Amino acid sequence: xxxxxxxxxxxxxxxxxxxxxxxxxxxxxxxxxxxxxxxxxxxxxxxxxxxxxxxxxxxxxxxxxxxxxxxxxxxxxxxxxxxxxxxxxxxxxxxxxxxxxxxxxxxxxxxxxxxxxxxxxxxxxxxxxxxxxxxxxxxxxxxxxxxxxxxxxxxxxxxxxxxxxxxxxxxxxxxxxxxxxxxxxxxxxxxxxxxxxxxxxxxxxxxxxxxxxxxxxxxxxxxxxxxxxxxxxxxxxxxxxxxxxxxxxx
Amino acid sequence: xxxxxxxxxxxxxxxxxxxxxxxxxxxxxxxxxxxxxxxxxxxxxxxxxxxxxxxxxxxxxxxxxxxxxxxxxxxxxxxxxxxxxxxxxxxxxxxxxxxxxxxxxxxxxxxxxxxxxxxxxxxxxxxxxxxxxxxxxxxxxxxxxxxxxxxxxxxxxxxxxxxxxxxxxxxxxxxxxxxxxxxxxxxxxxxxxxxxxxxxxxxxxxxxxxxxxxxxxxxxxxxxxxxxxxxxxxxxxxxxxxxxxxxxxxxxx
Numbered sequence: 133x134x135x136x137x138x139x140x141x142x143x144x145x146x147x148x149x150x151x152x153x154x155x156x157x158x159x160x161x162x163x164x165x166x167x168x169x170x171x172x173x174x175x176x177x178x179x180x181x182x183x184x185x186x187x188x189x190x191x192x193x194x195x196x197x198x199x200x201x202x203x204x205x206x207x208x209x210x211x212x213x214x215x216x217x218x219x220x221x222x223x224x225x226x227x228x229x230x231x232x233x234x235x236x237x238x239x240x241x242x243x244x245x246x247x248x249x250x251x252x253x254x255x256x257x258x259x260x261x262x263x264x265x266x267x268x269x270x271x272x273x274x275x276x277x278x279x280x281x282x283x284x285x286x287x288x289x290x291x292x293x294x295x296x297x298x299x300x301x302x303x304x305x306x307x308x309x310x311x312x313x314x315x316x317x318x319x320x321x322x323x324x325x326x327x328x329x330x331x332x333x334x335x336x337x338x339x340x341x342x343x344x345x346x347x348x349x350x351x352x353x354x355x356x357x358x359x360x361x362x363x364x365x366x367x368x369x370x371x372x373x374x375x376x377x378x379x380x381x382x
Numbered sequence: 383x384x385x386x387x388x389x390x391x392x393x394x395x396x397x398x399x400x401x402x403x404x405x406x407x408x409x410x411x412x413x414x415x416x417x418x419x420x421x422x423x424x425x426x427x428x429x430x431x432x433x434x435x436x437x438x439x440x441x442x443x444x445x446x447x448x449x450x451x452x453x454x455x456x457x458x459x460x461x462x463x464x465x466x467x468x469x470x471x472x473x474x475x476x477x478x479x480x481x482x483x484x485x486x487x488x489x490x491x492x493x494x495x496x497x498x499x500x501x502x503x504x505x506x507x508x509x510x511x512x513x514x515x516x517x518x519x520x521x522x523x524x525x526x527x528x529x530x531x532x533x534x535x536x537x538x539x540x541x542x543x544x545x546x547x548x549x550x551x552x553x554x555x556x557x558x559x560x561x562x563x564x565x566x567x568x569x570x571x572x573x574x575x576x577x578x579x580x581x582x583x584x585x586x587x588x589x590x591x592x593x594x595x596x597x598x599x600x601x602x603x604x605x606x607x608x609x610x611x612x613x614x615x616x617x618x619x620x621x622x623x624x625x626x627x628x629x630x631x632x633x634x635x
Binding site for chain 1: 438441442443463464466467468470471472474476477478487488490491492519521539
């Protein structure tokens, strides 16, 4: 309760400071919209913003789903097949080293103008934290526990199901939290490379058309989206790993 | 209910001229040892003398470099493994399973469905006074309780040979005494062939029918004590103190 109050106060403080800076005479209105102006844009352009936010949210959610499916499969395969892990790990890291901003236009060329390139970029960004965290989690089982399982006659599959997978859940969720927050960035990059709808595109357009309050309204919505996704993952973690409740929500 | 588990005629456990090396390091040299049916044999020795290696050899988790380890007449690792239940030093309970589920894990490893495994674990919890903790997760249990659950997990698959690796090593002195008495009581009603490894001479003398003292590395049996005392024993029995003193004397040499 006190923690929530504190967090709320901090947000309020931030908004106040933002308002203060924005009202300074020396700050250009085109660079910085004040919270009041942003709120005005949110209210006036709500249906436009909401429609575009829905488009972006769909990209983010489907992209995340793809990356979770691919990440879990990949991590499991790498965990179970040692040579694959050794061979694929550098590739995995390389996949993250490629600047996505550069890839985005290529994806647009490859997948056309629709939702395809956005999903590809979101999935590419989110794949890494999910795979790496899950893989680390799977490998973190204490060796004595594996020995015990062996002494009890457990099959490889049984050990995976009863020990390694549940033990890796907290790591998987850590990966998911990172993925949830960066997924929104991925969708924005995707839209910047070429799109005719979505919050990212709206922000870019607003910037070109000098509609600064609308740009800030878009940014606020994108942030809310990322924080909301993060909170959802944290909730899911609480439900899925009730034994692991050291940290509290937000 | 007895958990049935016997192939009665075979000698449960024997070491014949067993040696085990790790690279240049000799862990065990020339170990000759036999354990008869339902006997509790305690092996004591200084740390690093290869006590845990001894257990892992029996459990089929390691192979000897020389000599033969036989469990119920079998020398193949898989057969040895199938005849033994191994209890490691740490309880290693799964934090996401309740106590009953943790004990049932041993049965699930044999392909028994979870619900059935839990059903079979239940009577054991009732018999050994753990009923009210069935649904507790390990983090809600005390160290002593956790170790009891770990022991039931070891007992449950009905393997004829139990291998206990410093089972109470991590517990405080009072809990430890408690658990030693509990274990003695449990084995009295659920008799098994037991190989117990410990560095605590007192614990060895209190629990075992026979105590073997291993030398410092490389480990080799250097002395043996019969503990020919009636059960239930009292930890305060002067005869136990006598054995303890003699074994310590050997260990200090």
